[in-house]
Amino acid sequence: MPNEFTGKTALVTGASRGIGAAAAIALARAGAGRIVVHYNRFREGAEATLAEVRAAGAQAEALGGDLGEAEGIRSFLSELAAAAPEVDILINNAGSLVQRARLLEGSEDLFDRVMNLNFKSAWAITRAVAPAMMRKRSGIIVNISSIAARNGGGPGASVYAAAKAAVMTITKGWARELAPHGIRVNGVSPGTVDNYFHQQFSNRHILDSVVAQTPAGRLATNEDVADVIVFLCSEAARYVHAQTIEVNGGMLAP
Numbered sequence: 001m002p003n004e005f006t007g008k009t010a011l012v013t014g015a016s017r018g019i020g021a022a023a024a025i026a027l028a029r030a031g032a033g034r035i036v037v038h039y040n041r042f043r044e045g046a047e048a049t050l051a052e053v054r055a056a057g058a059q060a061e062a063l064g065g066d067l068g069e070a071e072g073i074r075s076f077l078s079e080l081a082a083a084a085p086e087v088d089i090l091i092n093n094a095g096s097l098v099q100r101a102r103l104l105e106g107s108e109d110l111f112d113r114v115m116n117l118n119f120k121s122a123w124a125i126t127r128a129v130a131p132a133m134m135r136k137r138s139g140i141i142v143n144i145s146s147i148a149a150r151n152g153g154g155p156g157a158s159v160y161a162a163a164k165a166a167v168m169t170i171t172k173g174w175a176r177e178l179a180p181h182g183i184r185v186n187g188v189s190p191g192t193v194d195n196y197f198h199q200q201f202s203n204r205h206i207l208d209s210v211v212a213q214t215p216a217g218r219l220a221t222n223e224d225v226a227d228v229i230v231f232l233c234s235e236a237a238r239y240v241h242a243q244t245i246e247v248n249g250g251m252l253a254p
């Protein structure tokens with residue numbers, strides 16, 4: 001049955017694993033016609049996402065690129081322009097803490113890398129896809145923020161948290177600017193997701209204490225977040241603009 005996703009091209013950054021992979025697969029299952037799967041280092045993960053997207057009936061292709069580096073962003077955008085000049089749905093999802101570093105431990109290089117990956121790349125990719133959306137007077141953008149934007153982040157994660165706060169704020173600005181062009185912009189702010197991100201940057205003790213503070217009594221799954229992303233892309237959210245939906249099991253952020 002055709003629906004609002006039929007014939008649409010979606011670009012999901014950071015779709016080799018985690019939330020991005022789940023979102024790419026969920027968008028394909030919802031009926032999107034073509035999914036561009038961005039990845040950085042985990043090519044096998046991107047291949048696994050492609051296989052599931054194709055099994056759901058969508059076309060799929062992978063494009064690589066290190067979005068933590070200005071040159072990586074530029075080369076990704078030139079590949080994107082050649083492969084998929086018209087994107088209907090953009091999910092700015094790629095992100096990472098990169099490295100825990102307290103104020104006096106971090107370097108300027110680390111600061112730039114965290115900001116490039118978590119904030120500047122979303123700005124650059126959105127600028128690249130917006131003109132075609134404007135021409136069509138139709139488009140959907142979902143930016144992935146974090147609970148860290150609300151609480152300042154865990155130990156050594158303050159630059160990451162600030163980047164995610166910037167994402168949350170620019171979501172409101174873009175929503176106001178782009179709504180008259182027929183483009184809806186929203187965000188999703190996950191709490192703690194039980195995935196590779198925290199295998200890298202947390203430990204079982206930290207995660208158990210998060211569960212103890214979470215009213216829902218468990219960590220999020222990738223699919224818990226992906227389902228809200230798909231909702232924001234759907235016709236059911238047609239009058240939702242400028243929101244960042246918290247998906248955190250009821251965890252209260254100060």
Ligand SMILES: NC(=O)c1ccc[n+]([C@@H]2O[C@H](COP(=O)([O-])OP(=O)(O)OC[C@H]3O[C@@H](n4cnc5c(N)ncnc54)[C@H](OP(=O)(O)O)[C@@H]3O)[C@@H](O)[C@H]2O)c1
Nearest residue numbers: 014016018019039040041042066067068095146192193197
């Ligand atoms: N996990 C959580 O608890 C949590 C909470 C709040 C917000 N978030 C946000 O949710 C988004 C998805 O994260 P996740 O939880 O799914 O993490 P994940 O499982 O670690 O996946 C991260 C994705 O981002 C990509 N990525 C990482 N560094 C990159 C770089 N330098 N250039 C380009 N792509 C890069 C990875 O690509 P490769 O694997 O191919 O290298 C991967 O596809 C991120 O923006 C993250 O900040 C996560």
